[in-house]
Amino acid sequence: MAQTLRTAGYSTIGLTIPTGLLPERVKSMRKTFENHGVATALRIDLGSASRTELLRSLRRFRNAYDVVGVKCVNARVATVASRDRRVDVVFFDPVMQNVRFNHSLARLLHGAFEVNLIGSLLTLTDIGILFRLRRAIAVAQEHKVKVVLSSGARNAEMVRAPLQLSAIASTLGLSETASVAGVSSIPLSIIAENVKKRKPECVEEGVKIIVPSRR
Amino acid sequence: MPRRYLLVKVLYGLALTDQQFHEALTTSVRTHFGDIGFSRIDPRIIRFDQSTSTSIVSCERSAVRELESALALITDYGGTSVAVIVLAVSGTIKGLRKRKAR
Numbered sequence: 499m500a501q502t503l504r505t506a507g508y509s510t511i512g513l514t515i516p517t518g519l520l521p522e523r524v525k526s527m528r529k530t531f532e533n534h535g536v537a538t539a540l541r542i543d544l545g546s547a548s549r550t551e552l553l554r555s556l557r558r559f560r561n562a563y564d565v566v567g568v569k570c571v572n573a574r575v576a577t578v579a580s581r582d583r584r585v586d587v588v589f590f591d592p593v594m595q596n597v598r599f600n601h602s603l604a605r606l607l608h609g610a611f612e613v614n615l616i617g618s619l620l621t622l623t624d625i626g627i628l629f630r631l632r633r634a635i636a637v638a639q640e641h642k643v644k645v646v647l648s649s650g651a652r653n654a655e656m657v658r659a660p661l662q663l664s665a666i667a668s669t670l671g672l673s674e675t676a677s678v679a680g681v682s683s684i685p686l687s688i689i690a691e692n693v694k695k696r697k698p699e700c701v702e703e704g705v706k707i708i709v710p711s712r713r
Numbered sequence: 714m715p716r717r718y719l720l721v722k723v724l725y726g727l728a729l730t731d732q733q734f735h736e737a738l739t740t741s742v743r744t745h746f747g748d749i750g751f752s753r754i755d756p757r758i759i760r761f762d763q764s765t766s767t768s769i770v771s772c773e774r775s776a777v778r779e780l781e782s783a784l785a786l787i788t789d790y791g792g793t794s795v796a797v798i799v800l801a802v803s804g805t806i807k808g809l810r811k812r813k814a815r
Binding site: 502505506507616619654655656657658659661662663665666668669674 | 722724725777778779781782784785786794796798799800802
């Protein structure tokens with residue numbers, strides 16, 4: 499998969515790992531990708547079913563990962579995740595019809611809205627998914643929400659080039675500039691921001707310990 | 714009309730022949746964009762190298778994004794999974810050859 503990602507033109511990927519995975523295993527996985535010239539950012543996807551569970555998970559995992567994504571399984575979780583500054587990306591399961599990205603969530607959203615294109619379009623052949631994706635993209639465009647495009651690839655066969663992801667988003671109604679930024683500058687800025695925040699000298703947003711230089 | 718040329722690589726499954734790749738491409742464009750979309754995109758396979766599974770595909774300049782997405786949405790051929798990755802896009806075949814050599 500690492501070789502395919504390199505061929506497709508990726509320089510950095512978000513590596514979603516389960517919470518209980520041994521650090522040595524994570525290290526070896528990252529090394530495999532880095533050996534092929536693909537940098538990795540550790541990512542966790544929280545699929546909490548309630549507000550309290552989500553807040554507990556965020557307290558526990560925020561500092562351990564470069565990117566925190568929340569899968570919005572119900573409206574309550576979607577509201578909390580959109581409002582919380584610790585959440586980098588929110589995403590929705592296109593199969594679930596009870597919760598979707600709407601105007602009120604777009605107004606609340608602090609992070610970015612993630613669209614899982616390949617995972618949605620390749621594995622499912624429901625025309626309704628296309629409608630829901632188009633509608634969500636239109637809402638995001640209207641509220642000038644940052645849109646992150648991801649492949650959601652679980653194996654090498656689901657990998658597509660970043661330009662192809664942006665092309666699919668363009669055909670679904672996202673502007674050309676936003677679709678290119680969705681696979682390049684926006685995800686990279688999220689990673690860079692979080693790497694900066696995770697440094698020991700960073701106390702909180704805007705507060706940093708400055709050690710006086712020794713002369 | 715000006716055209717764009719795409720260098721694509723077919724990954725996995727069976728090594729496709731140029732006819733099979735043509736069929737997969739045509740089906741994907743027709744499925745996702747319809748017959749009118751097909752005539753607007755006007756995809757043509759210029760070269761298909763079976764040994765390296767790379768191909769040069771051309772389309773109308775204004776429809777390059779549609780072709781890129783149609784190629785991304787090719788998932789299988791005859792029950793075997795296939796992934797098509799766009800490696801480069803250029804305005805000339807010469808430009809693509811240079812990139813391929815790189």
